[in-house]
Amino acid sequence: MHLVNVEGRDKLKKILEKADLESSEFINVSLEMKQKWYPNDAMLMDVVPLVPSASIILVYTKYGIGKEYESAYFRHLQRPECMFLLNEYISHAMLYDKDVFFVCSSGEVEYEYLRMMKEFIEMEFGIKTISTKAYLKGKDCKLTQDADTIISILKQRKTLLINKLKELGIDPTMVLLKVLSEQTRKKLPKKLKNRLEEVDAYEE
DSSP, X not given: OEEEEEESHHHHHHHHHHOXXXXXXXXXXXXXXXXXXXXXXXXXXXXXXXXXXXXXXXHHHHHOSSHHHHHHHHHHHTSHHHHHHHHHHHHHHHHHOOEEEEEEOGGGGGGOHHHHHHHHHHHHHSBOOEEHHHHHTTOOOOBSSOHHHHHHHHHHHHHHHHHHHHHTTOOHHHHHHHTBOHHHHTTSOHHHXXXXXXXXXXXX
C-alpha cells in the first residue's frame, strides 16, 4: 500500500516503469496531465474537484504560498465531495492494498497543492504520503495510528459523507463515476455507462 505524489510527466514515466497496474490507481489532480500519457489498462481518474479552484488561485496570486492560500485550499478539501473522494481512494489503499498515485503536471508544481494535500491527508487520515523518489527506492508510507483504527475511521467517515452528500442532493455513486477517465469508463458495466451518459446529457 502506497500513497504517492507524482509531479510531472517525467516522474510519471518512472512510476509507470515500476508500478503494478493491476494494483494501482492514478488520480489526475490536474488540468494538464493527458490521458494518452497513461497505458490503456491503467485505472485512471481525472479528479478536477481536488484541483484548487480559480478563487483559490487568486488567493495564491495575491499572497503567494502562505497561511491564507493554504487555509483556502484546506477549506476546499473539507467540502463533502472532496472529502468523499479522498476517503474513497485512501480506503482503496488501506483495504485492498492499492498503490494510489496523485499526479499533477510540472507546470502545476508551483502551486504546491499536492504538498498541501499531503499535509491534509496526514492530518485527516493519519497516513503520510510519500514522494516519487521515496517510492522508487522502495519506501513505504508511515501511519500515525494503527491500521485497524484508520480503517475503522474511514468506514465511519464514508457513511457520514454519503449521508451528507444525499442531504445536499448529490448522488455519491455519480461523484465517483464522473471523475473516471474516458478509457476507464469503457470498462464499466453497461448499466453504469448508461446512467453516466444520462447525467452528462442532463448537465450539458
